[in-house]
Amino acid sequence: MTSDDSSQITERKRGSGVKLVYDLLRDEILDLKLSPGSAIDEVQLATRFGMSRTPIREALVRLAGEGLIETLPNRSTMVSNIDFLGMPAYFDALVLMYRVTTRLAAQHHQADDLLLIRERQAEFSAAVAAQDALAMIATNADFHAAIAAAGRNAYYASFFDRLLGEGRRMLRLYYQSYDDRLPPRYVDEHEEIIAAVEARNVAAADRLGKAHGEQIVEQIGRLLTRNDRLDIVL
Amino acid sequence: MTSDDSSQITERKRGSGVKLVYDLLRDEILDLKLSPGSAIDEVQLATRFGMSRTPIREALVRLAGEGLIETLPNRSTMVSNIDFLGMPAYFDALVLMYRVTTRLAAQHHQADDLLLIRERQAEFSAAVAAQDALAMIATNADFHAAIAAAGRNAYYASFFDRLLGEGRRMLRLYYQSYDDRLPPRYVDEHEEIIAAVEARNVAAADRLGKAHGEQIVEQIGRLLTRNDRLDIVL
DNA sequence: TGTATTTTTTTTGTCGACAAAGAAAATGGA
């Protein structure tokens, strides 16, 4: 019911409405601006975006396809809950994808791939320096997506992309609990990964990808146990 | 333009239309009844199913989300082409998922999982005996989906499911080229996998999953080279 | 007061219609 909806009613091209709604809603969900479990009202969105329910609906169908929202048969649609019980499975898959994509990048990357990867790394480094948590999460995902692209396997890349998106919400929780600071260790790890990829050192790429993933898993684990303790204090 | 569309106009419940269209269209695409690259007409589908364009559209959006159809901005939508150039990447991912899911099933399966797996195996075996190619493909996918479910990792399971779906089209080509017969070797391999899972032998499960996947890859490879030769004869 | 039944309200699923965007066809000029 936050009614300062700064209603963005503007002229837009035919066919662009769906993408607009989809992108914005996706970002709002992943940045936890829309809290998990909160209801989604088609009519409200329609008035907010100044368009009919039809394009809104199409955007929602797409989001549902990615599992970001859940839609009960004839009843409400809501933002998907974060599946904390499924976190071990999630991180298992994430680490495997870290490994596989980095490994393939070391094998199959071409010259201009490295340029793109370095660009992403620069953006990530800047976000860390600026202590901008949201930017860190986004640019980190972009960095690894660029590595996956260099691996030349569209199936891994799209799966990895989905995992990284889903993970944005959990990572957001993680960063929030700290002061939105991040140890520069991450930046260094990225540099090592770039070096291994450039040297086409598959074994090192595999090892670094695995370590990078598992380190994040450990930090998340520490966060959860720490929160448990904090929650108990009277 | 096959106009014997046996128009299935019947009373159906509110909300069931989309799923009906989605399932049928998906099957027709994966069974190559709709050939890759062929155009899809919303109006034609609407009249065929006796419903408005709206639910048709929603089904198409979902199929597009899975990559089974491609939709040009303001122009036609068509059945996605099979990406033959991407086949190495595809099989790489498929084999990895064979390995991972079988391995996890050996670790995490519970008692009733094996019952389901054995059911699927029985169906697959029956399809092989009946020399029903379409049933073989479908039941084989179901068998491995059951194993993935026993692995208790929803992320791997959904990714694997998507791969198996996409692969149905390529496998259909493969079976078509033979006499829709299948060496009973497949059935035996499945039995070995079940035994390894039941014995919780992770190493064996991994090895068998890998061998099973790679064997299929080899057979597809043989098919393609054979077809290349056949295509050249004058 | 508590429970079963009816009524109202809210929200979704579906429909038919219309306008925009391209593509295809038709027209005109060299």
Place this chain on the structure above:
DNA sequence: TCCATTTTCTTTGTCGACAAAAAAAATACA
């Protein structure tokens, strides 16, 4: 005959409206 321009046609994207489903509220009854 060939190419450029205009016109027609096809197909999509969007809209407003209405009916079905489920929940919430109201009513009746013990």
